[in-house]
Amino acid sequence: MDFQTDKASLKIIRNKKLEYELPFLWIRDNCSCNDCRIQETKEKRFMLNSIPADLKPKKISINEDALNVIWPDEHETIIRFQDLELLKKSRKPEKILWTNDFIPxxxxxxxxxxxxxxxxxxxxxxxxxxxxxxxxxxxxxxxxxxxxxxxxxxxxxxxxxxxxxxxxxxxxxxxxxxxxxxxxxxxxxxxxxxxxxxxxxxxxxxxxxxxxxxxxxxxxxxxxxxxxxxxxxxxxxxxxxxxxxxxxxxxxxxxxxxxxxxxxxxxxxxxxxxxxxxxxxxxxxxxxxxxxxxxxxxxxxxxxxxxxxxxxxxxxxxxxxxxxxxxxxxxxxxxxxxxxxxxxxxxxxxxxxxxxxxxxx
Ligand SMILES: [Fe+2]
Ligand SMILES: [Zn+2]
Missing domain, CATH: 3.60.130.10 (Clavaminate synthase-like)
Known part of the structure; x- marks a missing residue:
């Protein structure tokens, strides 16, 4: 597990293959800490317009389970990889198309x-x-x-x-x-x-x-x-x-x-x-x-x-x-x-x- 950064995003590399490319704004916007969420509802409280568009992390560390970012104002964001994997799953069953031999x-x-x-x-x-x-x-x-x-x-x-x-x-x-x-x-x-x-x-x-x-x-x-x-x-x-x-x-x-x-x-x-x-x-x-x-x-x-x-x-x-x-x-x-x-x-x-x-x- 390794990473690189460029001007606006973080690239996560596993076995020399690019696994995720995460824009810094995406990382900051998806912080799930108690300050960034409304605890009772899990809704987002953080407002993207409260940070500059060119925000960059101050410090980044990763392990097998999660990504940890410290921002210039010392705010800490943790993103778990298992949450990213869940996003790949469809919410709906796949469609199966049919012709005249179909009976409901x-x-x-x-x-x-x-x-x-x-x-x-x-x-x-x-x-x-x-x-x-x-x-x-x-x-x-x-x-x-x-x-x-x-x-x-x-x-x-x-x-x-x-x-x-x-x-x-x-x-x-x-x-x-x-x-x-x-x-x-x-x-x-x-x-x-x-x-x-x-x-x-x-x-x-x-x-x-x-x-x-x-x-x-x-x-x-x-x-x-x-x-x-x-x-x-x-x-x-x-x-x-x-x-x-x-x-x-x-x-x-x-x-x-x-x-x-x-x-x-x-x-x-x-x-x-x-x-x-x-x-x-x-x-x-x-x-x-x-x-x-x-x-x-x-x-x-x-x-x-x-x-x-x-x-x-x-x-x-x-x-x-x-x-x-x-x-x-x-x-x-x-x-x-x-x-x-x-x-x-x-x-x-x-x-x-x-x-x-x-x-x-
Ligand atoms: Fe009808
Ligand atoms: Zn937060």
Missing amino acids: NNYDWSDFLTDDCVAIDAFSEFIAKGAICISNSPCILNSLEDLAPRLGPIREVLFERIHNVSVDGHIYNIAHTSLEVPPHNDFASYSWPPSVQALHMLENECDGGKSMIVDGYKVLSDLKNDHPEFFKILTTFSVPFREFDEENETFANEPIIRLNSSNEIIGLRYSNQLMQMIDPSKKNLDTFYKAYHELCKRVNDKKYKSTFRLEAGNILLVSAHRVLHGREEFKPSGKRHLQDAYYELDNIENNLVLYKELRGN
């Missing part, structure tokens, strides 16, 4: 709500695959409210807190007819659409109407491989989406693909029914349409569509910025009543971390 795992309603181990399994599966089923749920109106202690609070949008989907209720969307509903995510007309959706089947006595889901991230990663230029324009070209009725108005103008700062796909926004007319004076409209045509072909290709029948008492839970849902046409010969509610993926991802911590793993 099933979890029993009361086990999911009462047994933390089942919830940990279900959340891990949900974050990896983007879809799970919860079976044996009560066929009672608004039971989706009872998932909130597990999933985090309901994300409300306009229209209803718990949405009713049937042919004899309030009709403002294709889902309220018996027509096929092509794969889509809901409320593309919000700049931040709900990131988790629960679809709760209360009654399903109709022929047809099988549910379908599509792993949007799989579609997009294949599109990126095959047509990188199409992929690219879909990340930058904004598209208007609107959902409305006499009393409600929702509208967003956003690109179809959302990337994070590492260029990873973190959102697909796709709704044939909500997409609006694009201003034809917009630049690159022709290129966008070629790319969009290819995307539409793929989203609706049976290669990607997992289909299954959602029986009464089943809840389909989807990671809604990733997994598109739809249903086949049905014959309105009997009763069919579905309720939808929305939640946020952040809360589920963080509940998984919390539950694992509480169980000590």
Whole structure:
């Protein structure tokens, strides 16, 4: 274990290999001593602007476990290497992409709500695959409210807190007819659409109407491989989406693909029914349409569509910025009543971390 310094950073070398390069400002900013943290909350108290930008250590020493720095004002900072190793671990389970042979795992309603181990399994599966089923749920109106202690609070949008989907209720969307509903995510007309959706089947006595889901991230990663230029324009070209009725108005103008700062796909926004007319004076409209045509072909290709029948008492839970849902046409010969509610993926991802911590793993 050895180190070198340059103008603004400390290099830690193990077996002649550079292991960490730590800017001095980073070291000072991450001091975890009692003066630099709020003891009760572990929050940071130290303010970076309280030191000069060209701060340098007065003395440095290291051993196998930790780095020890004394600053010009005699303040001492200790950084433990095991804490740095923890930073390399992802907080979330790895994503596993799928095509049409995928069937969501099933979890029993009361086990999911009462047994933390089942919830940990279900959340891990949900974050990896983007879809799970919860079976044996009560066929009672608004039971989706009872998932909130597990999933985090309901994300409300306009229209209803718990949405009713049937042919004899309030009709403002294709889902309220018996027509096929092509794969889509809901409320593309919000700049931040709900990131988790629960679809709760209360009654399903109709022929047809099988549910379908599509792993949007799989579609997009294949599109990126095959047509990188199409992929690219879909990340930058904004598209208007609107959902409305006499009393409600929702509208967003956003690109179809959302990337994070590492260029990873973190959102697909796709709704044939909500997409609006694009201003034809917009630049690159022709290129966008070629790319969009290819995307539409793929989203609706049976290669990607997992289909299954959602029986009464089943809840389909989807990671809604990733997994598109739809249903086949049905014959309105009997009763069919579905309720939808929305939640946020952040809360589920963080509940998984919390539950694992509480169980000590
Ligand atoms: Fe929908
Ligand atoms: Zn300190």
